[in-house]
Amino acid sequence: MPRIPKSTALTKRAPHAEALALQFGDAWAYAPAPETTPVTVKDRYDLFIGGKFVKPSSGKYFPSLNPASAKKLTEIARGSARDVDKAVVAARAAYAKTWSKIHPRERGKYLFRIARMIQERARELSILETMDGGKPIRESRDIDIPLVAAHFFYYAGWADKLDYAFPGKTPNPIGVAGQVIPWNFPLLMAAWKLAPALACGNTVVLKPAETTSVTAMHLAEIIREAGVPDGVVNIVTGPGDTGAALVNHPGIDKIAFTGSTEVGKHIAKTLAGTSKTLTLELGGKAANIIMEDAPLDQAVEGVINGIYFNQGHVCCAGSRLLVQESVYPKVLRKLTDRIETLRVGDPLDKNTDVGAINSKEQLGRIAELVDSGVAEGADLVQSNCRLPSKGYWFKPSFFTGVTASHRVAREEIFGPVLSVMTFRTPAEAIDRANNTCYGLSAGIWTDKGSKIFKMAGALRAGVIWANTFNKFDPTSPFGGYKESGFGREGGVQGLMPYLRV
Numbered sequence: 001m002p003r004i005p006k007s008t009a010l011t012k013r014a015p016h017a018e019a020l021a022l023q024f025g026d027a028w029a030y031a032p033a034p035e036t037t038p039v040t041v042k043d044r045y046d047l048f049i050g051g052k053f054v055k056p057s058s059g060k061y062f063p064s065l066n067p068a069s070a071k072k073l074t075e076i077a078r079g080s081a082r083d084v085d086k087a088v089v090a091a092r093a094a095y096a097k098t099w100s101k102i103h104p105r106e107r108g109k110y111l112f113r114i115a116r117m118i119q120e121r122a123r124e125l126s127i128l129e130t131m132d133g134g135k136p137i138r139e140s141r142d143i144d145i146p147l148v149a150a151h152f153f154y155y156a157g158w159a160d161k162l163d164y165a166f167p168g169k170t171p172n173p174i175g176v177a178g179q180v181i182p183w184n185f186p187l188l189m190a191a192w193k194l195a196p197a198l199a200c201g202n203t204v205v206l207k208p209a210e211t212t213s214v215t216a217m218h219l220a221e222i223i224r225e226a227g228v229p230d231g232v233v234n235i236v237t238g239p240g241d242t243g244a245a246l247v248n249h250p251g252i253d254k255i256a257f258t259g260s261t262e263v264g265k266h267i268a269k270t271l272a273g274t275s276k277t278l279t280l281e282l283g284g285k286a287a288n289i290i291m292e293d294a295p296l297d298q299a300v301e302g303v304i305n306g307i308y309f310n311q312g313h314v315c316c317a318g319s320r321l322l323v324q325e326s327v328y329p330k331v332l333r334k335l336t337d338r339i340e341t342l343r344v345g346d347p348l349d350k351n352t353d354v355g356a357i358n359s360k361e362q363l364g365r366i367a368e369l370v371d372s373g374v375a376e377g378a379d380l381v382q383s384n385c386r387l388p389s390k391g392y393w394f395k396p397s398f399f400t401g402v403t404a405s406h407r408v409a410r411e412e413i414f415g416p417v418l419s420v421m422t423f424r425t426p427a428e429a430i431d432r433a434n435n436t437c438y439g440l441s442a443g444i445w446t447d448k449g450s451k452i453f454k455m456a457g458a459l460r461a462g463v464i465w466a467n468t469f470n471k472f473d474p475t476s477p478f479g480g481y482k483e484s485g486f487g488r489e490g491g492v493q494g495l496m497p498y499l500r501v
């Protein structure tokens, strides 16, 4: 069983939430509006190697759960080092025979076709993403899947224009790319990896995360139906060992990894001294900074979007809130009221704001860190929402009274838990925001354009949002500073890791 934080017992209903409940009664309670479009989930999913769905050489499969019910959704093939080897051989052959040889315009055509087919099957993919990963349908339907299609469209456009991306230079593909991705944006991370690699003329072996492999296998179907030559894309599912086998395979020219800083560091050590090139997209502990002149309602809504939607399962989540002292009481009150109105529950319901935690293990990690916050003396505020009796859930929560040395201020929680701190001057806000080993993203809320420019220049983070948060677009590069990794995905910059220029 996941550990339930001892801290839960300390939760008090915030006074303003009490007043709201008295005033509005159950006005917040919409009727359920669950998604009813039927989708087909297969009983089991095989590996995708050389353009065919093949059984794993070990004959073994592992269960993939629906985290909202903790029930088995399907079975996924457990790829071994032998399967990885077959996939790399298939990718190498496809690289040499077709993909690096065909006209770049043809590569573009395949990618455009994939993008259109994703759009046609968007509803199905959104539902599958939500069933397998636990994120609210609103998120997968309105954010993940449209962005997946957008990335394929965007990089399809670059396929025959690489000479314009790097004028005066000769861009060439690298060869076979090994790509390992996490569970928080399963299909979107696959798109971020596959689209630029393929546009640049590389072939690929992709390893999805263990708990969320289903949509990658449906993408494999799309890739096959689109007529992409056999072996250009290979997908080998399995646990961390399968990822390690891919990283260590001598036939790979490039590794692209998105996941935890811990595993990223391990991969960097493994690859040191080899000819493989590496890009790492790792963890984050973003600061969301509210200045006293900010539009506060809008800012609080941005904070909510930045940490609670998608259960805080976002590498660039605004998990540290820095509020200027003069507006702290107001912001705190608004935040307390707002988390009380967040709807936690059935991810397939379009009214749901906060879905299920992706796995029992992740719930355990969140609970352990929240316990540490309470033990170290921070004050926990949690929503009074009722959690479903089955599945993996965590109440929207935040800590006040947090100091920079608390674990909840330093470590990535990767759950719907915010650490609130205050500052007096812009310089102090910048110091506090930069006081982290990470540097993936940051947010600034202010009425003054000059403050935005000044602060954005001083923040050590790859992405900085101003008066908004967690907005993505395939044309803008994404990536980290410091222990959040190196290399950029998205935009023209996202082509670089897949080319020798």
Ligand code: NAP
Residues within 6 Å of the ligand: 180, 181, 182, 183, 184, 185, 207, 208, 209, 210, 211, 238, 239, 240, 241, 242, 243, 244, 245, 247, 258, 259, 260, 261, 263, 264, 266, 267, 280, 281, 282, 283, 284, 314, 315, 316, 412, 414, 440, 480, 484, 485
């Ligand atoms: P993780 O444990 O590092 O796993 C990421 C992927 O690596 C999974 O496919 C995993 O397989 C695999 N893996 C595990 N051990 C491996 C090894 N020794 N060699 C090769 N592959 C290995 O991360 P996670 O918990 O799934 O994801 C959450 C983390 O990802 C967070 O830290 C988050 O910030 C980060 N993230 C970063 C970005 C970004 O763009 N910077 C985006 C999304 C997420 P299993 O699934 O079997 O464990």
Ligand code: MG
Residues within 6 Å of the ligand: 064, 065, 066, 067, 073, 131, 132, 133, 211, 212
């Ligand atoms: Mg699952």
